[in-house]
Amino acid sequence: MKITRIEVFQVQWQPNDPPGARSAFVRVWCDDGRSGLGEVSPMQGGLVSLVILQQHVAPALIGADPLDHAVIHDRLLHKLMKLGPEGALSSALAGLDIALWDLKGQLLGQPVWRLLGGAWRTALPFYSSIGGNGAARSLNDVLRIVEARLADKPAAIKIRFDNDRVDLDTEIPDHIAKARAVRKLVGDDFPLAFDANNGYSPSGAMRVGRVLEELNYWWFEEPVQHYHVRATGELAQKLSITVSAGEQSYTPAALADLILAGVRMVQPDIVKMGGITGMLRCAALAQAHGAEFVPHQTQPTIGHTAALHIAATQLHATKPCELNDPSPRMHALFANPPKPVNGLFHLPAAPGLGLTLDEAELKRLRVALPGA
Numbered sequence: 001m002k003i004t005r006i007e008v009f010q011v012q013w014q015p016n017d018p019p020g021a022r023s024a025f026v027r028v029w030c031d032d033g034r035s036g037l038g039e040v041s042p043m044q045g046g047l048v049s050l051v052i053l054q055q056h057v058a059p060a061l062i063g064a065d066p067l068d069h070a071v072i073h074d075r076l077l078h079k080l081m082k083l084g085p086e087g088a089l090s091s092a093l094a095g096l097d098i099a100l101w102d103l104k105g106q107l108l109g110q111p112v113w114r115l116l117g118g119a120w121r122t123a124l125p126f127y128s129s130i131g132g133n134g135a136a137r138s139l140n141d142v143l144r145i146v147e148a149r150l151a152d153k154p155a156a157i158k159i160r161f162d163n164d165r166v167d168l169d170t171e172i173p174d175h176i177a178k179a180r181a182v183r184k185l186v187g188d189d190f191p192l193a194f195d196a197n198n199g200y201s202p203s204g205a206m207r208v209g210r211v212l213e214e215l216n217y218w219w220f221e222e223p224v225q226h227y228h229v230r231a232t233g234e235l236a237q238k239l240s241i242t243v244s245a246g247e248q249s250y251t252p253a254a255l256a257d258l259i260l261a262g263v264r265m266v267q268p269d270i271v272k273m274g275g276i277t278g279m280l281r282c283a284a285l286a287q288a289h290g291a292e293f294v295p296h297q298t299q300p301t302i303g304h305t306a307a308l309h310i311a312a313t314q315l316h317a318t319k320p321c322e323l324n325d326p327s328p329r330m331h332a333l334f335a336n337p338p339k340p341v342n343g344l345f346h347l348p349a350a351p352g353l354g355l356t357l358d359e360a361e362l363k364r365l366r367v368a369l370p371g372a
């Protein structure tokens with residue numbers, strides 16, 4: 001079996017979407033005519049990762065065996081290391097790895113979760129992840145949106161505060177008022193999480209964390225700047241609420257640093273961190289250290305499905321899977337996009353990732369790379 005072609009392209013979901021709102025996909029073809037699909041991190045439309053794949057990865061892969069995906073990943077990571085492994089390079093290789101696993105499943109006639117050693121569960125609960133709750137949104141609007149999302153029957157709700165990372169702590173009173181109001185709305189026992197998106201100083205985070213403890217929130221995500229690994233660990237050790245981080249880590253070594261600093265819930269993202277191969281390594285690392293492995297995931301088609309395959313195979317699933325805000329990306333392009341039914345995602349049993357691509361729709365939505 002040999003790789004014959006690698007296609008990289010963006011997907012523009014709506015005609016007026018700016019380039020930065022596009023998804024970034026990779027498709028790997030092999031000599032029997034089958035193909036696998038992967039997705040890279042969509043930061044700025046994923047363009048930098050797609051260029052790395054097109055310019056530096058694709059030429060080296062023609063003729064390679066797609067079943068050698070882990071060797072391919074590690075060889076390319078080391079060959080291209082000086083592009084910087086903490087970012088676009090790792091994301092490029094993550095997308096490639098997801099595509100190769102999708103292809104592997106089709107070549108072997110098995111769903112990815114079975115190739116990973118079998119599923120502990122194929123029906124997976126989720127939490128609704130609600131972004132944009134900072135000062136620009138009124139408290140009443142926050143409550144209205146939370147109410148609307150409860151209709152999906154999530155196992156939990158996470159409210160995210162995506163404020164300006166260069167202006168720490170200024171919105172703390174607003175955030176605390178909203179955290180209190182949401183708790184009051186959903187009742188004492190409904191599981192809630194709070195995502196600071198790196199918006200606080202260590203002392204600001206301590207202040208918010210103590211309120212979240214009083215309000216019985218389940219976890220406190222990325223309280224301080226992501227590069228302040230020791231400060232994140234110190235908060236995790238000082239607060240009784242679970243402090244989580246890791247969505248901005250791109251290598252198992254970076255995740256290990258968080259765990260060694262004291263963080264006990266890590267959230268690597270499959271479209272950033274080595275794809276399925278990388279996430280397996282992260283899961284082993286977390287398990288060996290007694291840290292909760294709770295993948296971050298905000299891309300509703302390929303990334304989400306790939307993350308579900310991983311979640312299904314994990315021994316300890318202590319938290320539900322992430323389901324991001326509703327998006328036009330959710331129900332186009334695939335005949336069977338992942339959609340929850342009665343609070344659960346059901347993993348497909350079809351080979352590979354199990355997504356059925358609508359080729360005509362892809363033709364309509366795909367955008368070639370500049371200059372291609």
Ligand code: CA
Nearest residue numbers: 195221222247
């Ligand atoms: Ca987050």
